[in-house]
Amino acid sequence: MAYSIDEFHTDYTRHRARQLATFWTVAVLLLALTWATGQLAGFFRVTQLTLADGSRAEAWVLAAGLPRLGEYIEKTIPVLRVESIGADFAEWFWRWKTWARLLLETVLIGFLATFFGVTGGLLLSFTAARNLAPARWIFWATRRTLEIARTVPELVWALIFVFCFGVGPLAGVLAIAMHSTGALGKLYSEANENIDMRPVEGVKAAGGSWADQMRWGVLPQVIPNVISYTLLRFEINVRSSSIIGYVGAGGLGQELRTAISLQEYTNLSALFLIIFATVMVIDWASEKLRHRIIGLGKTA
């Protein structure tokens, strides 16, 4: 008995109905979840505020607070006049000598942390790959180590290392390196899990040790991925190292902290511009480099 049009129609309608039911269930659940979390976060709170004439009124918290954001940003805008633009700029960036030194420190922290993060992440990525780990328990142990390293936020690692090694860039380097090891180790290990196992088997069959198998069977296959992830990480690490000074771990962060707590608003905008420009330059340069490397992998 052939499958008739009518039968197809019934089946199709049933299938559609099931799809729609799934869609609406998920949609309603998501909406409820969003509402509940918004409630928890105080999104729908109504707050009291004083109007210009001194009377009190009630308003939704976001509507009441938004103008204050404008006020804050306005305060950070320096006075720049056409006739004295040079002098005004000099005043805006008056601490440029300190800032330049701290910017260099920031980039160096990012660089060194990336270096250690790559080293640690790469070494651990082989035992953290399901297809490569020499034993189940080693796989498990490295996976957990990497998880801990990246779940603890950089600022918390920084606080711990400042406590151990004192205020300064060393603590910052270690903190960001720790987090990078965890993050890169995971990314690298995922690349390792997606390789072609035949070269690994070739090396193994020739009597190569586990290390030989990793070095020659795996590494040549994943190196473009490793480089690409590393450049991306360097950029992220420079951003992180500009914050980490907040807890005394070196870099521009300490200036940000002073500016915020002493309410030096124009300093804040100057610092923001510096960080923004730096990250942009790194972003641009690493993207160029990344494309070249990916391009190389394709053509060669």
Next chain:
Amino acid sequence: MLLEVRNVSRVFGAKTAVDRMSFTLDKPGFLGIIGRSGAGKSTFLRLVNRLTGASGGEIRFRGKNVLALRGAEMRAWQSQCAMIFQQFNLVPRMDVASNVLHGLLNRRSTLATMFSLWSDADIHRALEILDRLGIAEQAAKRAEALSGGQQQRVAIARALMQDPAIILADEPIASLDPMNAQIVMDSLRRIHDEDGRTVIANLHTLDTARRYCDRVIGMRDGRIVFDGRPDQLSAAVAREIYGANEHFSEAATSTSIDVLEPGDAELLPA
């Protein structure tokens, strides 16, 4: 006794891939293993090389049970029984010479192998072997840039670099065209004739087995169902091995390797 295989088995879950295989080899030979897909040919070679563990039995090489070896001793054995794969299993992104030098991974210090610090003598030998296989001029190219037939010769060169007593070849010509298939099989035969190395090759065609082997083992469902000289491979025996019914035709198990006249091979590097 060179090689003694005694009651070797390998079980995967409910599937017995290799079922109490036994045979002996008293002097170097060119051995072909035939059988249809799933007969356990690959599993057997991988057992010998220790890429896979055995479920039972012994494989004695010059009296020593190689299935009992562990760690460095096992790797030393692996370097004595080189393996050649259907898909070549080279490191595609690396140059040919480095791939050949990988045959020395077990013979040099970790420091040297990690940073590829090969001596001039080693490199020289790798080039000599490549030259013997007729592909010396490819030495600096990336392995992935070579044709399948050339890649398989690189794999043979890597195997020779190991200076092995035995070469295990798992369907070495199954992904090659007839011309390249012949070059590869001729090379393996020559390595056996000139160096006295044992070759055990899984072959998927009767023709190739008849043409190159001194001895053929037929496998079916993990068991040896034939063990003899190639000229004893009658149609009835083939039916037994391949499990075909009266419609069985030998053509189904042959490739066009025979379309090449013997003289054609002279055009090719020997």
